[in-house]
Amino acid sequence: MTPFFRRLALAVTLTAGFTAAALPALAETTIRRGIGSAPRTIDPHRSDLVQEGWIDIDMFEGLLSLDAKGQTRLALAAAMDISPDGTVYTFTLREDAKFSDGSPVTAGDVVFSFQRLADPKTLSPYAYFAWPIVNGREITAGEKPPSSLGIEAVDPRTVRITLIEPTGYFAGQLSHSSMSVVKKANVEQYGDAFIQPGKMVASGPYVLVEAVPQGHFKLAKNPHYYDAAQVRIDTVYHVVTESADTEFKQFRAGELDATYTLPVTQHEFAQKNLPEAFRPTEVFSTYQFWINMTKEPWKSEPKLRLALLLAADTTVLAEKVVGAGTRPAFTFVPPDSVPGYTSPVPDWASLSSAERDAMAKKLIAEAGYGPGGKPLPKPELLFSTNENNRRIAIAIAAMWKQKLGVEAVLNNQEGRVVASTADDKAYKDMLFFGWNGDYLDPVTFLKLLRSDVAKQNYAGYRNPEFDRLVDLSNVETDPAKRLALLAQAEALALRDVPMIMTHHLTRRRLVAPRVLNWNPNPRDYYPTRYLDIAK
Template sequence: MNKSWQSLTGYLRVGLVAALATGALITGASAEVTYRRGNAGDPKTLDQHQTSIDVEANILRDLYDGLLAYDSRGKVTPAAAASWSISPDGKVYTFKLRENGKWSNGDPVKASDFVFSFRRMLDPQTAARYAALHYPIKNARAVNRGELPPAELGVKAIDDKTLEITLEQPTPYFLELLTHQTALPLHQASVEKYGKDFVRPGNLVSNGAFKLSEFVPSDHIKVVKNPNYFDAKDVKVDTVMFYPTEDSAAAVRRFMAGELDTNYQFPIDQLNFLKQKLGSQVRTAPYLSIEYYATNVQKPPFNDPRVRHALSLAIDRDFLAEKTWGGAAVPAYRMTPPGLQNYTPPEIAAAGETQLDREDKAKELIKAAGYGPGQKPLKIEIRYNTNDSNKNTATAVADMWKSVLGAEVTLLNSDIKSHYAYLQNKGDFDIARAGWVGDYADPQNFLFLGLSDNAVSNYSRYKNPDYDALLKKSDETGDQAARMKILSDAEAMFMKDEPVIPLIYRSSLHLVSPKVSGYEDNVQNVHRSRYISIAP
């Protein structure tokens, strides 16, 4: 090919590129926007009635709209419901669904879709992990225990666009309950056609801003914009790639290399380094969360409250908060986090003592229980899910128990799915790491973890009929001041028995690229992709 011909074809190529670019500008065409999201772990399931951890909720909130949802600032906002009203006695909620609400396959979203979902969730055959969360609904407890058929549940469709929910008694936090993933609707025809496989790509029909495209375990989940979403025009992202970044150190490297736009969780011991390196891209914010250790109260020696108290007192929480968690946490001596409105928590004596005083008491208690130096050996295995922060915490606590109590401590870790599945399936353990993020801003949402009939998250297998009675009484008390006093009394009882060992109230930890807009810090730690924009 001669030079003149090469020059001519070069000009033609340049001209073609310029024409294409100009055409794109004229027609308003734009490149597809992909949001690459580190999600701290792999979901065990996308069945909303079987989920139990936040990495699952993060995905489900993109796929579905409940009646209500959290906005970018963590405030309850209309979602599938356009409006609602509450009866004068506070027991009947009537929701009007959006007229333009559609499923991803184009079917209209109906009130019956919510009825089907609530009945399925509370049907004992489903064995929904969060069923007890919805016991405020009329007959929910009886239905879940098999004492009444699901048709007796207090949820009914008045017509296609009107849903009525009747409660057992007024429940101040009920609207927040409806933002939980277990309250999401289901496309009945798909569930009935595919059974448990309704969650697979190609089978799953959703009503949220996105629909499921791919699910490759341990690699990624891909969701794409749902054109049938009622607010599709305001959704700025075309594709969301969820990556299970359980290895938080590796996730940091991917973020710094530009492979992730945001990432949930990072090694807490890197906090100061990351702040120096990344500045405002590092986000730490308080939220409704507690880190604690569950003790197996049905297994010696942890069935002895003296042993449990000794283990708790021997832990230097100030060290954990400041050193292990890099200042992104505060010490916890009770279950309920600070900041719950209108709630006065019980005083915990240990919180006002010096660490030396706490350690002296710990030594006395463990000796009285017959364990420690010169007595029966105190052997403890700490189980935790794989995460640098969890590992560092377990290592620090093991050293404290060894130095203060003379304990022989071993550590055992597993991935997040296996860890929680083991606890929920009543596996044998001594001490197990657990975390809880409040589903609604009410002390009941933390104290219900100790209910004897909470088969999912009462990992310690704690049973106290008096405690159960106080929680039940709080549910039946309409006067808010009286109700809060009952809950405070219940928490005092719970912490006296101490089936769990509170460690710290932690901050949410996120890495957010400057290209990302709409990723707002909030106490709910909810970040729905429908509010995200990605700059070129």
């Protein structure tokens, strides 16, 4: 645990009694940001998708949040103190922390928010973020009441959180939007409807004023936000952009200031013709086809799973299909992304494409498929409606057909439909779904493969030895030994093949030159409160 996180203090420099009316009249500053597919929810305790997090982080804050470069910072907390044994976190709330209705943010609101995240009734995909806290795991399993969570309001401005054991990544979790603070009275008054325009009370720099299904989410600056004087943009439009091609056209027409992504077919054009707007960013992210290991034949056929993995040429997929400069994925945790962590690259990664193909054919025969054996399966590949995703699905299906005689069936659906299907493991065979790390630690990827993670374990993968290794890493206080245990766990999971990795994401997007302070970062978060528009 670094000295930086032993004690943090924030100097409060806002002028007392600041109100929006004290500012001189200026023309409204507006930004329009593409967010890809439509969110399923903007409830911070139920959100799961990247675009949901982008909206949430504009409207809500937690004790910690992200700075302009995607690093952890103090937010609603003015100070954080960690006990010498690393198990007790004490936070002092800012004196000027207020909700968008002008009421103070209290320790009681923080306690309520954490209890709501852990409550099984909330159905939060991030409920496991409460597991490091005393009784967190038992609460999410329905064995204890949310009120028993190891968090207490010492006084109106002091929050104390008690962990089961030292957890090095806990501060990283606290900066995630799922650990945002909501107003207890607001949620109790409106229930699930508290996120609707006109009812929402926000704790962050913006508040929702309009939500158009399949259209946009309009946010307005929160005048009661503690750092409102430094927020330069008055109005934010988070625009739903299901089609990358359409989004590209909207940007070229001046209808968007920033895109969610860029069609693969436009990478070269944008790089040559729009160099000031073209923003490639290596993201702490991996894309893969999850294999539904709750269903046959995938559940009982490791050789079949490995054969399909070997026949999918990740180098071709990454560099030729996704785009030049894209990193092929041989591991789940992106390599060279976490200092001290050595990615366990599988032995097969060093084989030539021809050698992998030969090995794949041998495995298919050993599994009893092909001529004289069982008929080859026809896996359905489910992916969200997006031109880039379709290109990858078509390419991998062609590889399997040519090399193994496996005929895949393509199935594209709306992004939020695919996400819900992934949570419920309701897809037939395989599902194309990326994962962006929530904080810079291997465990943010590996937790998705724990057998006790209900929703985000998209493959339904279960291996007690994997769980044991991750548990051991949680109690290991030596950083190098902890990372070594996580590498062992990842190596084990990679041998079990619950997924077919394709690439580590290099996000290619367009950002208008007039948008200032857009700082590329591995977490791919760009809170609007730090952005500005050149006049």
